Amino acid sequence: MTDRSDFIVVDTEGSSELSEISILDSQGTLIYEAFSEGHPSNQTIRLNLKPLPDIIHDFIEIARNRPIVCHHANHDNEVLKYSFARAGYTWRDFSFVCTWELSKQFFPNAAGYSLEFLCKHLSLKVRGQRFNPAQAHTARYDAEFTHQLYLKILEQQQSQVMQSQLSQTPNPFGSSRVDTPFQEHLDLQEVYHSEFESLKSIIGDIKNDPNHQSKGAVVIGEAGSGKTHLMMRLARELLRSNRLLFIRHPNHADSVLYHTYARILESFAEKVPGSDRTQLELLIARSFIKILSSQANVTTTQKGQEILAALENDQLSLYNRLGIEGTDKHRNTWQYIDRQINLWWTGQYTAAGYGAAILKGIIKFCSYNSPRYKELVRRWLAGNELEAEETQLIGLPNWQEDLSREEFALAAIAVFGRLSTLDEPLLIIFDQLESLGLAHNEPILASFGSAVKELLTHVPNSLFILNLFPDRWQQFQGYFDGSVIDRVSQYTIYLNRPPADKLQRILSFKAASVGLNLEQLFSPAELNDILSQPSIRAILNRASAYFRAKATGHPLSPSPQPAGPSLEERVQQLETVLQQIASLIVPILNSSPSSALTLEPPSTQQPPGTSLEPLQPGSPFIALPLHSELESYLQQQQAALAEAYNRPTVLSDADDIGKLATIAEAFKTITALEIDQLRLGRTKLPEHLWLKTSRQGLAIAFLQIHGSTFTARIKNFNQLVLANPTIEFQLLRDAREPQVTGPVGKQEIQKLNHTPNGKFVILEADDRIKFELIYKLITDIEEKDLDIDLKQALLYLRSYLKNYWLISFFSE
Known part of the structure; x- marks a missing residue:
């Protein structure tokens, strides 16, 4: 193949002798068109009629030392060779490039290679119009679409070269999520610089206040706008001097303050950069x-x-x-x-x-x-x-x-x-609070408002930051005490979508981190598609998807469009879907030994797994549902949870039962499920939920406490089990908690395991990681950190974790 800047596209008409010829330059501009004078096909033609010798002379001048691109070049070669002889010219050794042959090389699984099929299949257009068979077999029309086809082949060639390079290169856009401020991600500090400086100035105000009065700031931004990323920047710059404490959303209405304290202890266990302390x-x-x-x-x-x-x-x-x-x-x-x-x-x-x-x-x-x-x-x-x-x-x-x-x-x-009044102000950050706005979490939201009021009143020398969506902040104000609203929103910082030039610099910054040039990586159309996404995270996710498609050769799903497709586009999409269905069914029927029926695929069939246009923005190709994004997310999160398993963690029954309640509420969207609690007079029981489906019920309790309190609670639990012989019970304890060594506690565990309907279960590492994975998937979707439909995610989870006991319960 030749340089795209030095070629001509030629189409000839005529079965043996030339009747018509059109020549385009490499830019697709018509530079020559002629009809052979005296040819029977041209009796009604009045313009551009020329004697055949003049046409051949002109062709020689134009084609001199330039590659000639044709579709079915053998045909054009034979027509021209015969016409040279008829015009009295000696044939020359021209260099032909055949798009029919190249298409077989670059689109090896296509069902056909005619110009009409390829142009339709690749959605090629000339002057905004798709290929129309009624206008085909005129030299200019076919040359124009041959030019578009050749450009597509050049793009495919470039993508294959790029695929070879990118397959060995880390995806620089792949880690766009910042889950905690203690992570390490590339950070272009010119983005939200003034907002960052505002937060630092508030910390300075607290430090210089002789009364060390705490202050509040609400950081408001849509999903994926970079709120947690901004907190990561604070951590990077200030952790050597200030203590940064990160609290995810609470999940139990009666334990908001303890949940906050537990997460503070875990944050305190984080190492300070440049120190082993x-x-x-x-x-x-x-x-x-x-x-x-x-x-x-x-x-x-x-x-x-x-x-x-x-x-x-x-x-x-x-x-x-x-x-x-x-x-x-x-x-x-x-x-x-x-x-x-x-x-x-x-x-x-x-x-x-x-x-x-x-x-x-x-x-x-x-x-x-x-x-x-x-x-x-x-x-x-x-x-x-x-x-x-x-x-x-x-x-x-x-x-x-x-x-x-x-x-x-x-x-x-x-x-x-x-x-901290003797050191530097504390930064206490509440993040991932959006799920508190869900209807079933209203009691937790009310408790959270009261907890924030207590913290602002009793904890000095601290900047309390709440990261929220705009609509959630409006909703929260209806639950918070007026004095809390005034204190926590003393400073309101909005993270608006950065201008396009800054967004592009983010992409360039990330691409450069792995030695890539953004303009060489993405075409202008691709870059425009990427930058049209609504948030920083969505932009990075789209760039990551393009990179992954280029590195693997797999098709890229179309970007969501604000307006629906045109009728023509919808028809094209429907044709593509029918081709995919046919490509799946026909081989099965034809390969079946018992089938006496042989079916021929339609002429526009595309075999499964192939895409002739893997990188076309807005492509009509509709990928079969492989759940690749969700599977990739689950694999990454499972690995991250496994890595974090042995870090210092504060476990509590209230937190675990809150996680279970969140999981159960989510599964209510796809399963007929009731959530209840059991009682045994005024006896204090372990934290538990009684889950009931149409076929079965299961009471699940957690007991992470120790000493005499453990013994007292498990005794009460055993009484509850005996009082409800038709209900199945499980009492769960994390394997990281110390073993129960007291003789009475061990005896009560044995009693529970000897009941027909009760079981004491140690949550080993694999069980705990899967439990946390389910919870994280649900909360990430609720917090809009993961743009996947909750119902679809849970249905997929049923197969991904089909052997996990909790998923099995929700699946029956």
Whole structure:
């Protein structure tokens, strides 16, 4: 094949001797047209009539050293060769390029290779019109469509070359989702720069406020506008100084504050960039040293001066320069620090309530280097009851069953806020809140509004950020107290769609990260299609789809169009669908040994899996439903959940039952399902749901607690099981939780497993990951982070996880 800038397209008419010829240049412009004078076919022609020798002379001048593109070039070659002889000219060795032959090479599975079929099948147009057989077999008309066909072949050739290159290149647009601010993604900082600076200025205002009063900001943007990405930018720039705490939407109306605290503890476990220490360790080191430095009974004593001297040049040496763990020096030093910091706390605040105890636990956490001891204190800080011997090991009092987790959580968050007044303001970000606006989540939304009010009142030195869709913010204001609305929306930041030039620079920035040039990667039409998408995420997803299509050769599904297709386009789409159906059915019928019937495929058949126009924007090709996008999403998320499985996680019964409720509510859209709860007088039962389909019922409970509270709850659960012999029960406990070692607790587990309708189940890693995968799929769709229909996703999930016990229940 030749350079597209140096060729001519020729079509001749005539069975043996030339009757008509048209020549186009490489731009598709007609540069020569002639009808042979005296030819029987041209008796009515008056324009462009020329003697055959003159036509042949002109042809030689035009075609000199230029490739000649024809469809069925052998035919044109023979007509011209015969006409050369008739005109008295010697035939020359011209270079012919045959689009009929090339089409067989680049579209190997096409059902036909006539000019008419290929032009229709590829939806080629000249002057906006598709191929019309009634106008065919005139030289100019056929030459014009041959030119379009050749350009399409050149594009296909280029796409194959590009496919070879891109198949070895990572998709630079493939990771457009930012799930948490702690992830790493490319960030073009000129996008939303002023909005970012506004958030930073609010943090500065809080820091400079002598009263350390917390403030609120609502970041408003449509789905995929980059709200979480902006939070990631905050994390990147500020994590070395500020602590950033990320809270996904709560899912239990009675546990919003504890859910918030649990996610804060998980955020504190994130490492600070450029350090092997966590956010919590940095906050505590800086605040503790400032406390000690401010105490006269520390700075004026030898013991205090020795400690401060050891920490003078490196605050993080708090964790490794105060003696070896287990030695008297280490123990005495930390006891001294404990006394001094508690003196400061009681002087500044109060010894009453949960705060002083939580502070003591934080000091214990800092004093240990042993992973086992740190994990025990972390569980204690989460408000979990420990075994008696565990509390003795770490020297902390045990929590009791009557602990109010909501009050405890608020007090704990307030402690961190107060400590941050000695360091830098906290950034507390609430994200993925859109599902709270669903009707069945109204109780959670109301509780969330109350929780935000408590946080703004009791937690100082913090910027509370709510990321929301515009319509959700309007809805939330109907549930929030007026004072909460005023506080949380002190600053309102809108993320509007960036202008096209910035959006294109985002694409260029990402393409350059893998050594690609955007203008070479996408055609102007493709780039226009990509940039026409409604949001940054949609633009990146569309670019990713184009890249994937180019790298694999698989067809690209058409981009959603704001207006419906024309009648002509709908007819073309219908023809394509019928071709696909025929291509599936005909081979099956013809290959069946028992079938005496042989069917011939229609002349416009396209075999399954082929696409003659894989990269045409708005292509009429309709892909068969392979669920590839959903399958890819599930595989990626399952891998991410498996990777995160062993990270520090705060499990709670309320959170797990909230996830189960979310899953059950979603499956109600495709399954006749009732959701209820069981009661046993005033007995306190494990968190549970009773799920009932038309065929069966199952009561599912979670019990992630420990110590005597575990024993009391499982006893009550066993009574519930015995009182309801017709209901099946499962009591679930995560494998990451400590094993039950108490003799009474173990005995109650055995009792449950010996009942005909009850079972104690340990959620192993694979079970937990699948449970979380189902929940994440549903919430991502509800939050519009995944643009897939919920019902279709759940139906696909039935096959993807068909052997998973929970999916099996919803499928029966």
